[in-house]
Amino acid sequence: MKASTEVVICGAGAAGLALAIELARRGVAIRVIEQREALFQGSRGKGIQPRSLEIFEDMGVVNRLFAVGGAYPPTRTHRPDGSSTDAVMLEAHRATVAEPYGVPLMVPQFATEQVLRARLAELGHHVAFAHVLRDFEQDADGVTLQLDTPAGPQALRARYLVGADGGRSTVRRVLQIGFPGKTLGVRAVVADVSLQGLPRDAWHTFNEHDPQQRLMLCPLMGTALFQLQAPVPLEGEVDLSAAGLQAMVQLRTGRDDIVVQQVHWVSAYQMNARLADCYRSGNVLLVGDAAHTHPPTGGQGLNTSVQDAYNLGWKLAAVLRGAPSALLDSYEPERRPIAAAMLGLATSLLERAQQGDHRRGREVQQLDLQYRSSPLTAQADAGIAKVLAGDRIPDARLRGAGGQSARLFDLLRGTHWTLLGHATDRHSVVPRAGLQVHVLGAQSEWRDVHGDVATALDLAEGHWLLIRPDGYACALGAAHEVDRVLARFDACMPAH
Numbered sequence: 001m002k003a004s005t006e007v008v009i010c011g012a013g014a015a016g017l018a019l020a021i022e023l024a025r026r027g028v029a030i031r032v033i034e035q036r037e038a039l040f041q042g043s044r045g046k047g048i049q050p051r052s053l054e055i056f057e058d059m060g061v062v063n064r065l066f067a068v069g070g071a072y073p074p075t076r077t078h079r080p081d082g083s084s085t086d087a088v089m090l091e092a093h094r095a096t097v098a099e100p101y102g103v104p105l106m107v108p109q110f111a112t113e114q115v116l117r118a119r120l121a122e123l124g125h126h127v128a129f130a131h132v133l134r135d136f137e138q139d140a141d142g143v144t145l146q147l148d149t150p151a152g153p154q155a156l157r158a159r160y161l162v163g164a165d166g167g168r169s170t171v172r173r174v175l176q177i178g179f180p181g182k183t184l185g186v187r188a189v190v191a192d193v194s195l196q197g198l199p200r201d202a203w204h205t206f207n208e209h210d211p212q213q214r215l216m217l218c219p220l221m222g223t224a225l226f227q228l229q230a231p232v233p234l235e236g237e238v239d240l241s242a243a244g245l246q247a248m249v250q251l252r253t254g255r256d257d258i259v260v261q262q263v264h265w266v267s268a269y270q271m272n273a274r275l276a277d278c279y280r281s282g283n284v285l286l287v288g289d290a291a292h293t294h295p296p297t298g299g300q301g302l303n304t305s306v307q308d309a310y311n312l313g314w315k316l317a318a319v320l321r322g323a324p325s326a327l328l329d330s331y332e333p334e335r336r337p338i339a340a341a342m343l344g345l346a347t348s349l350l351e352r353a354q355q356g357d358h359r360r361g362r363e364v365q366q367l368d369l370q371y372r373s374s375p376l377t378a379q380a381d382a383g384i385a386k387v388l389a390g391d392r393i394p395d396a397r398l399r400g401a402g403g404q405s406a407r408l409f410d411l412l413r414g415t416h417w418t419l420l421g422h423a424t425d426r427h428s429v430v431p432r433a434g435l436q437v438h439v440l441g442a443q444s445e446w447r448d449v450h451g452d453v454a455t456a457l458d459l460a461e462g463h464w465l466l467i468r469p470d471g472y473a474c475a476l477g478a479a480h481e482v483d484r485v486l487a488r489f490d491a492c493m494p495a496h
Contacts, residue, residue: 003155005156006023006159007030007158007159007162007316008031008033008143008160008161008162009162010033010162010164010171011033011034011164012033012113012127013040013113013289014045014109014116014305015289015306017116018055018116018309018313019312019313020120021116021123022310022317024123024124025313026314026317028316028320030125032120032126033128034127034129035131037129037130039113039114040109040110041110041192041264041265042108042190042265042267043109043110043220043225043265044190044296045112045301047104047106048065048106048112049303050103050104051303053065054395054409055307055471057409057413059119060119061116061119065107065111065112066105069105069107070222071103071221073200073203073218074088075203077208078204078253080254086202097397097450097456098395098456099394100409106221108192130149131148131149132147132149134147136161136174138161138281142158143157143158144157160284161285162286162287162316163287163290164287164288164305167272167274167290171284172291175284177278177281179275179276183270186231187234187268187269187270188230188231188232188271189229189248189268190269191227191240191266192220192225192228193226193260193264194260194261195249196259198217201219203219204216206253207252214231214252215248215252216228217249228249228260232268240268241263242260242262242263245266246259272293273293274343275336275343278332279332285316285331287312288304288305288309289305292304292340294342294343300342304342311331311470312328312335314415314470315330315492323493323494324495329375333375334371369392370388370472372390374390376468377389377473377474378484378487378488385463385465386456386457386458389476390472390473391472392472392473394457395456396408396448396455396456397452398440398446399446399449399450400445401444401445401446408452411436412471414436416435416469417435418438419435419466419486420438420439420465421441421465422461422463423440423441423442423461423462424439425479426439428479429482432489433493434489435486440459459476462478463477464477465485466485466489474488475487475488
């Protein structure tokens with residue numbers, strides 16, 4: 001007798017865990033399997049961008065991440081004569097009401113995954129480690145997986161399989177989905193080390209203008225460690241021991257007072273930029289690095305992966321509850337173009353970094369990503385609102401009719417859709433499961449006393465705005481068009 005579940009997630013990195021949380025929040029039966037025998041211990045994807053912080057707020061973990069991370073320090077460029085210069089790597093973007101997270105947060109990847117695993121456990125699920133996916137077959141009704149587990153071979157039946165198993169994805173290989181792109185001709189070492197001899201108030205860079213001998217030592221916020229980053233030759237062995245890294249540090253810094261005491265995690269890797277030919281084959285889908293691999297510049301990989309999961313989670317749950325399976329067809333056209341753009345951005349940032357330019361601007365924050373061309377998006381007449389259908393919904397301060405303060409994000413938080421009206425009649429909307437209706441206006445339940453909604457949304461009086469569970473505008477329309485606006489919601493819900 002095969003064990004069965006609704007969704008198997010293969011891979012328990014940030015993407016797999018985020019997807020598991022999104023499905024668990026919606027009551028989906030899941031199994032999360034991971035071929036590693038133990039927890040990932042490295043810092044690899046350490047930058048969480050502002051849009052991802054908004055997503056983690058919705059998941060209920062953003063303050064936990066701030067508690068185990070910290071702000072990016074300035075970059076300190078050391079010169080051969082012993083002098084140094086400090087500069088800000090990240091252009092200052094002050095947090096605003098509409099964009100509550102102004103700059104990325106540094107959290108070592110192992111800490112991010114620890115926070116996500118704890119949230120998943122609260123939702124009643126745990127990762128099954130040392131579970132290796134060997135093969136699978138799919139039919140019209142689902143997928144049958146063959147696993148190697150600590151208890152021996154196991155067959156597992158699922159309605160859907162999601163490959164979140166990284167750049168060397170077994171799921172993608174079995175599906176024979178192409179993974180074109182290029183190796184970028186850059187090989188690097190990244191290591192988490194204990195060291196003495198450097199203050200923790202800066203991200204230290206040596207040999208800035210020599211791409212072959214550059215060395216970067218960044219204090220890992222929330223830990224006592226430094227992350228070492230250094231290019232190495234494309235061929236040949238690299239000594240990754242504490243003594244080997246100590247020799248590299250001494251050679252490239254010219255200093256013998258910086259001492260590598262212990263290596264906690266280390267990896268030597270080739271940088272790649274690759275994008276899967278497609279994200280779905282029948283009942284099997286790809287998320288994260290299984291669908292796209294990025295160079296680390298700009299901190300786009302983990303963030304794009306988490307947002308894949310955030311996009312897919314609500315759709316997969318809806319289909320499992322009876323929504324049209326065509327809803328899943330929107331996943332690839334929404335997310336694949338974004339991954340392609342992020343690959344281009346990360347590659348261009350890598351080229352700039354090789355020239356000594358490590359500055360980052362708004363382009364890495366992922367706040368301006370949109371789904372305007374999505375098949376789920378219903379474009380409206382211009383002038384109804386500043387936000388267009390397909391855009392991210394900004395935050396805003398509100399005051400309830402009873403005098404209490406709230407945020408627009410408070411109204412959106414959760415697994416539901418939201419219908420937001422401005423001076424409209426909520427009783428004109430037939431209540432629907434999975435939809436929360438809120439009305440703004442001087443005589444309504446929510447008041448825009450600070451003018452934030454007018455500034456950020458400028459939704460015309462007598463109009464409705466339909467917002468997806470992932471915080472993107474889906475449709476807009478006048479009061480008499482509410483049925484047309486809600487048709488987008490109805491098309492994404494189970495038939496009654």
